[in-house]
Amino acid sequence: MSQENAATKTPVKRNEATRARNEQAILTAAECIFARHGYRGASVQAIAEAAGLPKSNVLYYMGSKQALYVRLLARMMKRWNALLDDISVEDDPAEVLTAFIRRKMELSRRHPEGSRLFAAEILGGAPFLQEYLRGELREWVEDRARVFEQWAERGLMDPVNPTWLIFLIWSSTQHYADFEAQVLGITGKDALDDDDTEEITAFLTRIVLKGCGVRAKRG
Amino acid sequence: MSQENAATKTPVKRNEATRARNEQAILTAAECIFARHGYRGASVQAIAEAAGLPKSNVLYYMGSKQALYVRLLARMMKRWNALLDDISVEDDPAEVLTAFIRRKMELSRRHPEGSRLFAAEILGGAPFLQEYLRGELREWVEDRARVFEQWAERGLMDPVNPTWLIFLIWSSTQHYADFEAQVLGITGKDALDDDDTEEITAFLTRIVLKGCGVRAKRG
């Protein structure tokens, strides 16, 4: 950063880049703090410090603590939606489930803070996400569930309850972000590397496919 | 001190009932509030209100917010340990895994608030549980892992990574307590009843056993 004057504290060059950078810094810092302490437990002061900005500046950019929180949730939901593509009965169950598990795992790995933020929100009773859960997400689950059932009818997989299956995939992948502290404590590692992630993905895929008796589409 | 002498000499009965009742009220209320908002986000005031007592009284009983929190964590760990019995290579994999899933499910169902409290602690980086995770729990996992591997060697189940298997069972059962808000929002129910729980338990058991290729020990 260019420090042109000793008297002025932050001689920030005003431009789009700075704005974008500050905004990003705030969002990143806030995601981390909110994930760690929940909505109530997070303080704007702590977020500001983590972002390296004065508290007033954070409020100036984001309006309020709540607005910042909602914005972060929305960003996470957007990421989430990005991996929720449509499926049809004609698709191959093995392929779809494999891709589903892999993508979900990647999401948790790429955005662990966002994943934990989401978890904290749900843990607290989902005060800001009720509508999303009961609406958009519920429909998404029902759509997949219908396809799973049709697959079962066609003998492509066992007739398992599709909702529980979706929850199983969500929970078992989400675990590695949300319970990272536990995973690391028990495995004794400093962090899960790409190889670990790949191994876990393969493990989960194997268990789910085999467990649901998924067979090749055209046997 | 002379006072201490008198106190120890004559174990005062007092109003044990009232004391026990108040203490229970505080613990129950605190578990709920801490689970919902995390350690930082929970306020002693809120706990006191939920318990129907003045804030001073809560502090009188529990000493401090942190002491109360630690006590709740310890209580939950105790419940947890209660279902962690020993297993040996001679046991039947199907029986052990079935019982494990069922007990874990029952724990989450019987103590959803405690379950969420634990989750919030881990989510926040497990500041109070590091030692437990890296010590006692880690050893527990390693012990089971060794047995799972021996089972695999004996051809009683597939040679899957035992640690990931344990995490799978933990996460998929824990999910129904921690993400209750999501589960209810998506299923459209007010609560999961005994039948639902039974169905989920059966589902998870089936997937895990079949997914791991668990075979009956004899014949």
Next chain:
DNA sequence: TCACATGTTGACCAAATGGTCAGGAACATA
């Protein structure tokens, strides 16, 4: 009855909370 330990709580405190705002700083255009 008394003496004394224990139970209870309102009043209080310093610190931290989310948020506001006046006023200066930095720019773009004229």
Next chain:
DNA sequence: TATGTTCCTGACCATTTGGTCAACATGTGA
């Protein structure tokens, strides 16, 4: 240079935070 707009932030505010404490209430054994 002058003017207007946007950006930035220290000072400030009412409220809430965890915790203390003195004062009073209550029960117990003598």
